[in-house]
Amino acid sequence: MSPTLQQSWMAHLCGMCLALRDDHGQLARTVTNYDGLLISALVEGQSVHGDSRRTAGPCPLRGMRLATVAYGQAPQLAAAVSLVLASAKVSDHVEDGDGPFARRPVAGVARKVATRWARQGSLTGERLGFDTAVLLDAVHRQGEVELAVRAGNSVLVATEPTETATAEAFAHTAILAGRPGNAEPLREAGRLFGRVAHLLDAVEDLAEDELRGAWNPLRATGTTVEEARRLCQDAVTGIKLALKEVEFTDRALVHRLLVHELDHAVQHAFAIPHGPRALVDDRQPPPPGWQRPGPPPPPGWQPGPGQPPPGWQPGPGQPPPGWQPGPPPPGQDPGKKKGKRDKPRQWGPQRGTFAGCGMAVVLCCTCQYCCADPYQDPWTGEPKQGWCQNCDCGCGDGCDCCDCDCCCDCDCCDCGCDC
Structure with a gap:
């Protein structure tokens, strides 16, 4: 992001964290999440009253620096949504006895925390005119939906509760911002965002779930990774079209997150190999009798000088066959490795061993x-x-975030590129 958008993004993240602290206590700050700040950014981006910002005190997570943060209804709605969803997830872990929640003392404490979070989130939601029951209902229905899913069903059956919850949260941002006409397109954008979020989680967890035999919507419905990618790309396109119908005061951050960054997340998730073989470490020795995939060599075949067998592929960091290192750079001794003593001293005060250790602790x-x-x-x-x-x-040094066809009719070009 450009410095301007990065500061705005941090303002919403810190604002949600501080809203959780002020309204619900220090422990509630643990539910701060990146997806939640979208709610705050949507409210502020539509607001007819402009930004609501204040200066916050030093925080260790900001390097003990002051910061300008969002405050008011935008981060409060984000906090309420995050708190209610977190309470529902903790309750599910307690009921399922997952990991440490299988221990009775831990489960008892977690159940009390989840109950308090649900109550506090509901009270904040009521104060903002948002009924959090739709979120709790969606999370509780998720388990029932997963039990009912069978092979051959559409994977969208499994993502429906998530889509419903995010759709209602997105739609209510229009009500808080005083633009009720934006509710329907934002409901559609939220539904598609929930779909992408659910599918990306499923794809990223696919390899581990297959090895552990855990439930995964792609495995349960027989959906291929290619089909999941098509659904995600279609959803990103749908979000882009829905946002064109939304009236914003400032759409820069929202467009950056929901169009450019979401599309980047999809491309990144599907660029990684998935399935059990994705977890195999190529640096480990192969099992006995293992052969690289590829056609077998013909009978009597003998490799020539520097010639690999048919189908051979180099491993990670392995040079091609017949490769020879070139001469060392001028002035460099090929038998000497560059150490810390060769590195020139840099800026700032120089400290001794004990003073440096003390500063390292700070x-x-x-x-x-x-x-x-x-x-x-x-x-x-x-x-x-x-x-x-x-x-x-x-x-790298460049940015191709403005290669979309909506770049000329919105305010998204705060990324610093010349579009």
């Missing part, structure tokens, strides 16, 4: 190692990027 306790961008190395002072700031989007 950086760790304030979460700057994972969240700050940048932080200074406690010993060398070199600026470094927090672990959570790494991006695997693959776009």
